[in-house]
Amino acid sequence: MKLDQVFKNNDQWVKDKLALNPNYFTELGNGQNPELLFIGCSDSRVTAEELMGLGPGDVFVHRNIANMVISIDLNVMSVVNYAVNQLGVKHVIVCGHYGCGGVKAAMEAADLGILNPWLRNIRDVYRMHRDVLNKIACEEARYNKLIELNVQEQCVNLIKTAAVQKAIKNEGLQVHGWVFDVHSGKLIDLEIDFDKYLEDIREIYRLE
Numbered sequence: 165m166k167l168d169q170v171f172k173n174n175d176q177w178v179k180d181k182l183a184l185n186p187n188y189f190t191e192l193g194n195g196q197n198p199e200l201l202f203i204g205c206s207d208s209r210v211t212a213e214e215l216m217g218l219g220p221g222d223v224f225v226h227r228n229i230a231n232m233v234i235s236i237d238l239n240v241m242s243v244v245n246y247a248v249n250q251l252g253v254k255h256v257i258v259c260g261h262y263g264c265g266g267v268k269a270a271m272e273a274a275d276l277g278i279l280n281p282w283l284r285n286i287r288d289v290y291r292m293h294r295d296v297l298n299k300i301a302c303e304e305a306r307y308n309k310l311i312e313l314n315v316q317e318q319c320v321n322l323i324k325t326a327a328v329q330k331a332i333k334n335e336g337l338q339v340h341g342w343v344f345d346v347h348s349g350k351l352i353d354l355e356i357d358f359d360k361y362l363e364d365i366r367e368i369y370r371l372e
């Protein structure tokens with residue numbers, strides 16, 4: 165890919181936006197008020213705004229390998245706290261995707277150096293759900309199930325945080341677990357039953 169093309173694309177994009185609305189960038193420059201926080205995978209195919217048909221100003225985005233919400237990761241925790249406390253987002257979405265290389269790597273025996281502690285968190289998800297996963301004979305189906313369970317556990321990690329607990333209680337914040345199917349382009353809502361997990365949260369992880 166020639167990077168010159170990127171700047172040409174950008175010129176065209178600016179022209180297209182201004183043709184539709186001459187004040188587009190004036191309005192964009194006035195500030196942001198997104199209602200969604202999207203936590204997705206860094207995978208180049210999982211483009212947050214584009215796959216939702218949204219644009220600049222609509223979504224606060226955090227992406228990392230395998231869409232992880234790790235309590236000691238200052239990066240994701242800063243994003244979550246800022247989005248919830250300062251921006252007042254109404255929805256937090258953890259979006260995994262089928263074909264996730266990070267989840268695949270966590271299912272294999274390989275020393276990946278600095279990635280080991282990161283992927284360890286996915287191995288922990290596997291261990292927690294080993295009974296369900298080991299019953300699935302088809303490796304592809306087991307892989308897909310781990311991708312879904314990983315999304316579920318990252319959602320649970322979100323509601324272990326004080327900021328999210330407070331916003332659920334006081335602002336009606338909603339947490340959602342989705343999967344993007346790279347083979348069909350479809351966005352799938354896993355319809356996670358958070359009430360079930362909120363009971364654990366109230367009993368064990370309650371912070372306020």
Ligand code: CO
Pocket residue numbers: 205206207229230231261263264265266267
């Ligand atoms: Co991925």
